[in-house]
Amino acid sequence: MKLAMVIDSSRCVDCKACMISCSTANETPPGRHRNWIKTKPPEYSAARPGGHFQPGACMHCEYPTCVPACPSGATWRKTETGEVLIDEGLCIGCGNCVPACPYGARYIHGKRRVADKCDYCASRRVQGLEPACVGTCLTKARVFGDLDDPGSEAAKRLGKAKFVQLEYPGVATRPAMFYVKETAPDNWMRKPEAPASLRFLSDFAAPGVKTLVGLVGFGLLAALARVLLLKDGDAKQQGGAHE
Ligand code: SF4
Ligand code: SF4
Ligand code: SF4
Structure with a gap:
């Protein structure tokens, strides 16, 4: 199973019904939004005629920069679904994952003093419902589903059109959010920042310092290296939190 959101920006009319329904369904605090x-x-x-509005949310990246930034293991990727x-029980509210996300x-x-973001409305999906934003969008700008199921709305839309995945320059996150037909704007993402503690560790992870590799594990270092190497990507424009 590969869950994904497929967006046709040319259908979006900026009614913001998706944002309102998301906030209601997920009880986001005043001034904060998941999408x-x-x-x-x-x-x-x-230069690029077409849709003027671009819907978005957590991209459920295949290579999420938020995961290696999390010291407690609270943020994780479910490989079975993407x-x-x-895990709010493990989240210590340190905030490391917030600047680590380029989106x-x-x-x-x-x-609640924990990190929050889109989870494709997990509490609705267990009841057999679509994510709130998808269910509310009258123009079908947002569709959601399993790309491995050829009958899903997401797979059908993706199969008919060319698509783009938005990435910060040099940061290959491989988002599970696909934009068809029209992708502008693409200049709002921000340079992901690794937590200071991980930057410190990386300074010692020079060739020859094998014991440290043993201490923190190859997986963390590999993920960390990915985030840190990406620090050198070209900054286009700083994005803001979606407040
Ligand atoms: S509900 Fe649909 S049309 Fe309205 S702003 Fe959201 S994505 Fe755009
Ligand atoms: S890096 Fe950002 S967009 Fe990607 S999975 Fe993590 S929170 Fe979502
Ligand atoms: S705030 Fe983010 S980085 Fe810190 S423990 Fe919670 S999920 Fe992990």
């Missing part, structure tokens, strides 16, 4: 609509800046309009999830998809929940 968003980006607006195409004027300089894009002439979902990137937060600004996370925030710290003020009351």
